[in-house]
Amino acid sequence: MQLLDGRALSGQLQQKLARVTETLKQQDKPLPHLVAILVGNDAASHTYVRSKIKACERVGIRSTLIRLEENVSEFSLTDTISRLNADPSVHGILLQLPLPPHLPADVLTHHIAPEKDVDGFHFINAGKMLKGLPCPLPATPYGILLLLEHYRIETSGKHCVIVGRSDIVGRPLSVLLSRNHYPGNCTVTLCHSKSENLSDHCRSADLLIAAIGKPNFIQASMVKPGATVIDVGINRIADSSHPGSFRLVGDVDFNAVAPICSHITPVPGGVGPMTIAALLLNTFYVAGYPQ
Numbered sequence: 001m002q003l004l005d006g007r008a009l010s011g012q013l014q015q016k017l018a019r020v021t022e023t024l025k026q027q028d029k030p031l032p033h034l035v036a037i038l039v040g041n042d043a044a045s046h047t048y049v050r051s052k053i054k055a056c057e058r059v060g061i062r063s064t065l066i067r068l069e070e071n072v073s074e075f076s077l078t079d080t081i082s083r084l085n086a087d088p089s090v091h092g093i094l095l096q097l098p099l100p101p102h103l104p105a106d107v108l109t110h111h112i113a114p115e116k117d118v119d120g121f122h123f124i125n126a127g128k129m130l131k132g133l134p135c136p137l138p139a140t141p142y143g144i145l146l147l148l149e150h151y152r153i154e155t156s157g158k159h160c161v162i163v164g165r166s167d168i169v170g171r172p173l174s175v176l177l178s179r180n181h182y183p184g185n186c187t188v189t190l191c192h193s194k195s196e197n198l199s200d201h202c203r204s205a206d207l208l209i210a211a212i213g214k215p216n217f218i219q220a221s222m223v224k225p226g227a228t229v230i231d232v233g234i235n236r237i238a239d240s241s242h243p244g245s246f247r248l249v250g251d252v253d254f255n256a257v258a259p260i261c262s263h264i265t266p267v268p269g270g271v272g273p274m275t276i277a278a279l280l281l282n283t284f285y286v287a288g289y290p291q
């Protein structure tokens with residue numbers, strides 16, 4: 001079994017981007033500028049946004065964090081996004097999801113100018129992705145593609161089973177992995193909460209991607225020996241050895257599954273850091289510096 005080390009690859013990509021930043025500085029070119037909007041007090045979202053901002057600092061690009069109260073109105077948030085859309089010093093806008101229930105995530109996501117949509121969530125960019133046109137790709141799927149490519153995992157003709165059909169991960173991945181190039185050319189099965197015979201589907205996968213947000217959901221009996229397993233889950237569960245604190249576990253029961261598969265991503269240190277690297281690549285992309 002080989003570990004797919006997202007932390008190491010993300011580090012390499014960030015070093016490369018730091019060198020690009022240095023070159024931009026020497027050439028007196030504007031540095032990419034990412035603005036992240038964080039609404040409310042969701043603990044996981046705070047952690048994610050903090051790591052995104054820190055990553056911008058590590059590679060030397062500009063970043064701004066806008067924090068808004070949990071009870072911010074839709075009008076006020078729309079106005080904030082409008083101002084960022086009109087600000088030429090801002091290249092990328094990221095609205096961290098999930099939003100509090102009174103805010104319509106779809107409407108607000110689509111209010112971000114498509115050319116500043118670093119997440120690739122806008123329907124214009126989703127449409128471009130579907131058609132194989134250049135656009136920012138959603139960061140988690142993009143990070144997974146980079147990981148598969150780096151480790152030269154064969155995907156052509158393989159059966160890829162994705163568990164979870166979210167707009168952010170599962171559904172875009174199903175499009176990207178069925179495209180006619182590498183990594184891609186998979187036969188894709190997109191499973192979800194209503195799928196019958198889920199274990200059978202999973203067991204037929206050469207490439208199994210778990211993105212359902214249920215700790216240790218994928219058991220060894222659901223994995224074909226020799227499969228590649230990608231674990232997108234980042235679940236916080238109470239840490240019994242340290243009362244009051246938590247630890248991160250994936251959607252895959254790592255200890256049970258690792259011995260039977262050919263490749264697997266750890267949690268933490270797998271897909272999570274790759275999502276950050278992909279977001280940085282998207283930030284350079286929307287700033288006009290495709291890498």
Ligand code: GUN
Binds near residue numbers: 096097168
């Ligand atoms: N929430 C969980 N993942 C993401 C992501 O990739 N982008 C945004 N904006 N919110 C998220």
